[in-house]
Every structure is written in C-alpha cells, then in structure tokens.
Amino acid sequence: MGNQLDRITHLNYSELPTGDPSGLEKDELRVGVAYFFSDEEEEVDDRTPSDCGFTKDHSPAEEGPFSVSEVEYSAFCSQECIFSKLRENEDLNVYSAKTLLTMCKPGDLLELVATAQAPHWAIFEQDDQVIHLQMGEIRKDSLLEISNGRHGRIVNNRYRYRPLPADLVMQNAVGHLGLSREEICWTNSESFAAWCRFGKREFKAGGEAHSAEQQYFLKVHLSGSGVHTLVFRSLEDMIRERRRVDASGILKELSLVNGGKE
Template sequence: MGNHLDRITHLSYSELPTGDPSGLEKEELRVGVAYFFSDEEEEVDDGGGGVGYTITPCPSHESPGAARELEYSAFCSQECIFSKLRENQDLTVYSAKTLLSMCRPGDLVEILSSAQAPHWAVYEHDNQVIHLHQGQIRKDRLTDIGQGRHGRIVNSRYRYRPLPADLVVQNAAGHLGLNSGDICWTNSESFAAWCRFGKREFKADGEAHSAEQQYFLKVHLGAEARSGGGHTLVFRSLEDMIRERRRVDASGILTELSLGVSGDKE
C-alpha cells in the first residue's frame, strides 16, 4: 500500500464539481464504520496536555512556524484531495493582527493551538469570522478567537475547486445560530471546508459509500517527509479521515485502526 501511494503522490488531480451548496440534509443514510472516536473538543479553548507532538506559537515577530507540525497528503482512490507539505506550501503562521490584514471574504483561516487540533473559521469581513465552536455555529472577531495564537490562510489545503467567495460566506452565514442537534459537521474544519467547497463529503454521514472508494491518509514523519516515507492509514469516509488527522494533530499519537483494511507502516 505504501509503495502504491508513493507512485500517486505527485499525480495531478481533477477539479471535482461542487455540489450541495446550501442547506442541511437530514435524511441521509448512515453507513456503519468499524471504529469509533471520542468527540473532540478542539476549539480555541487552550487546555489539556497532549503528549508527543505539539505546536508552539510563534514569538511576537513573524517567523516561520510549523517547525514541529506533521505533514500530510490524502487521497480518494488515486486523486490527491489534501496536501500539507512544506515543499509545496508556505506554512508560515502570523499573529492575528497581521493575519487580519491578509484575509479576504470567503478565506479559510486556521488558528493553531498547543496540544490541540487547529481551529478553522470562514472569514466574512471587517474582522468577523463564522465558525463551529463548542457545538454552535457562531460569529466572532478573528482577533478574539485568536487569543494570542497564530494562524494562517489555508484556502489551498484541500484540492477541490472552491465556490465563489460570496457563496462561501453565504453558506457560513446561513447556518449562524444552529446548535449541535441541528448541524451536520463534527468539527470546525469540516464546517469551514464545506462552506468553501460545497461538497457533502464534509458532512457527517454525507457520502454514499462504495466498496471501491477509500481514503488514504499519508502522515509524513520527520526526515521521511523529504524522502517520501511515512505512515499510511485507510478510511472509508472523508469525515473519518479528517477526525483522525485532527486527533493526531492534537495528541501526536498514531494508532492502527481496525477497519478491515489496515494501513501500512513503511
């Protein structure tokens, strides 16, 4: 499996059509998965002590962040759908004040926290962001949710074709005030990514599964990131893959998952 993924890492991807750009879909069929996650509470609250990998906020001056961040690439079948690799992207992080001067309506913003998964939000305008926080879709000031943390714009992290910026903002604003019983996303990243790309796969229970469709998450470890090595995990939905990657970001711990299809450690 690992060798197969090495061969497809640099393949170009097709621009996939976006769909489901508005509204909630509550009547979707749940397809069972073979493992479970505890609910993550990764939102911008800073607490809890993860072990292993942590993110250290940058000092007050702007400097390259992500010195300890894990790098990932992800695939649906043979299409690269997600990439976080230094060789392809600038992973520098910025103070909230500097980030504010860089943001445009519809941008996806990632706020980094120590020993927690990053927090994602959709930038609206005038320092306002819309995000999923503690089970609620809410609007806050970017500088407030930053709370001294650093962040970056992550529009290119997912390799899907984005919706127009006004529709991205409309998607986010249209769900303001909804609570956990009424929303279809399990974390801030899935919500923000759905707003920008409109793909139902980001929703909980949002995709029809097939025996042929699988998601592969390749975690690039240390020097292996430069040599193409790493640890590959296999998932049956985009939602599950996102949740596991965020769990690893928060804890630094890789686990073998019992999915009926095991990932390869190279």
C-alpha cells in the same frame, strides 16, 4: 497499495468537481444517518508565541511570519490528491491574528494552530469577524478574540476541490449562524468551514454513501518515524483521525494499512 500511493504522491494536483455548485444541497443522504457534533476542541488560554510552539522566522516583520513544528499530510481518493499539507510544496508559516486580518478577503478559509492541539478553522467574513463552529454552535466572533495566542494562515488551497464563488461561501456560512448541537451535522470546525467553501456533502457526518470501491488514503509524515498510510471509508472519518493525530501525535495502530510504516 503503499507503493501505488508512493507513485501518485507526486502527480500534479487536479481540481475535482464540487457536489452542488450552489452549495445548497438537495436530496441529502439523511435516511438512517445520525448527525452529531463532537466537542473535540478545547479552548486555549492566552499564550505567547513560544508557548504555542512558534519560532520567529528571520524576518523584519514584528508580527511574523512564524514557523511551528507540525505533522505533515497528503490524502488521496481514487488516486487523486484531495488534500496536501507538505512543507516541501507550500508555505506553512503562520502569522499573528492581527497580521492575518490584513491578508484576508471575504470567504477565505482560515486555520489557527498551536502545538499539541487540533487546528481551529473559520471562514473570514469582513473587518475582524469570522464565522466558525465552536463549542457546539455556529457563531460569528472576532478573530482577535478567539485566537487566544494561536497564530494562523489562509488555507484556501489545502483541499484540492474546486471552491465555490466567495458570495456562495458567505451564503453557506451566514445561513447557518445560530445553529446549535442538535441541528449541526459537522463534527468539527474544519469540516464546517471546508463545507462552506467547497459545498461538498462529504464534509458532513454521514454525508456520503459507503461503497466497497470508495476509500480514502491518508499519508502521515511523522518526524523520526517515517511515513504511515491509513485507510478510511469516508472523508469525515479521515478528517477526525488526522485532527486527533494533530492533537496527540499518536496513530491508531489498528487503522494502519499493511502495518502502517512504508
């Protein structure tokens, strides 16, 4: 399996169809499914860029770009790349929240990052406002206020699914404002924001049926220890483990395929 994944790592990325193109799903798989919110993300105190692990790029711009040391990934389902975070293929530089706001348009997917912390994702609305899942609630907040020293970037193309039109992305996000823990079916900010943009039920906890053929493969590029491949039964499980690695830098050895190291 590891060799097969090595071969498909370099395939051209193809767009995959979304679930419901309206983003408003019907007849969802709710029978026997316990939806829950995992309060995995801690708030960050105000920090300087260096405290968050950022180093200034050689640029005259006072507000960035910055680079940060991060674990890199690629992910596959049915031999198709569905997720990529590889410095060799894309610009992973980040910007201050103030600069990031000048780059955004409604419906953009944003990622705030800091060293040794799971990234925080949000949907840009307008002005300085974003809609996001934080501390068990779908909220609208100022990006400048919630950044807390973190820098960010636009990650519209991180997932290789076909995005919904911007107005439907905003409809998904705004339509869930105010939901709290017992009503939320996403386990983290990334799953919620990605669902808003792509409309795929797989981003919800328990949102996809399991089958023997359906598997997700995550290639984890850890500095100094090679590339590891992990296998998961659901997209949500894969997201949760990847975010745990981002926060700790440690792999769960029992999840590794063929011993993990390729």
